[in-house]
Amino acid sequence: MISYFRDYADLCFEAFGDRVKHWVTFSDPRAHAQAWHSYNSTWRGKQQGLVGISLNCDWGEPMDISSPKDIEAAERYLQFCLGWFANPIYAGDYPQVMKDRIGKKSAEQGLDMSRLPVFSLQEKSYIKGTSDFLGLGHYTTRYITERNYPSRQGPSYQNDRDLVELVDPNWPDLGSKWLYSVPWGFRRLLHFAQTQYGNPPIYVTENGASQKLHCTQLCDEWRIQYLKGYINEMLKEPLLSHMQMVTEIMVPTVCTLCILISAVLLLLLLRGQS
Structure with a gap:
């Protein structure tokens, strides 16, 4: 599931990253770290956004x-x-x-x-x-x-x-x-x-x-x-x-x-x- 979520996150970064600058991977966590690393290594330089998590x-x-x-x-x-x-x-x-x-x-x-x-x-x-x-x-x-x-x-x-x-x-x-x-x-x-x-x-x-x-x-x-x-x-x-x-x-x-x-x-x- 972690790799599937990373692929889904990458799709979202690619499709909406030119407009979305604040990303919350989860409202309560699971496969957070890979999504963050993917954004950090591939998308951050071009999109200049931020990625965090939401915890209750x-x-x-x-x-x-x-x-x-x-x-x-x-x-x-x-x-x-x-x-x-x-x-x-x-x-x-x-x-x-x-x-x-x-x-x-x-x-x-x-x-x-x-x-x-x-x-x-x-x-x-x-x-x-x-x-x-x-x-x-x-x-x-x-x-x-x-x-x-x-x-x-x-x-x-x-x-x-x-x-x-x-x-x-x-x-x-x-x-x-x-x-x-x-x-x-x-x-x-x-x-x-x-x-x-x-x-x-x-x-x-x-x-x-x-x-x-x-x-x-x-x-x-x-x-x-x-x-x-x-x-x-x-x-x-x-x-x-x-x-x-x-x-x-x-x-x-x-x-x-x-x-x-x-x-x-x-x-x-x-x-x-x-």
Whole structure:
């Protein structure tokens, strides 16, 4: 399937690359790296476009911020969600916590090797760096705590994580049972992605709220509030970088202008006295 997808991507690059300058290989990943390399080696020089991927992840907040176990569980939640696919692209391998956890679980289940595939050195080098931007989908937030009871499930993604997801009953609920409006989680996820993966360009590729009520007239004030809250939180994160950029540029510029103006005024003063 990987080679088939690369051929399909090449067809799209050839047919639409003179107009399309931003490509998202997948909304959630599979054969991403070959498509990126194909564009990079064959089409980028002529078309000057960008190729990225789109990954979905909710924010995981520690249930008890003073509990090291809950903090570790929340980090594990994010690595099993976003890190599962972003880490190979930005660091060349699966997150260490995934390799450790799944390897341990696999051994407990009597397997000779981990259920998580192992990248060869060649594969690591081939996958790492295959993204010109990170597409990020996000909808809601969960409180995360360490699971302190044995799971009855067999081998599974849920069992490998060893954590419990909770919600605050005061969070506004929306049209889907899993969806709660928690704008502050969006900003924390954006900050996590920025710091975790070396501050890549981020495009928000998914966000929104499902239908809450069945009505014949306009009745989506709740959706307006959802989007307003999330957009405002999104704007806060780039604002910090923008303010830093403004500070780095404006402060030296203003100081230089002040010196020049002072010199001109001094010259005028001396000329007037003479």
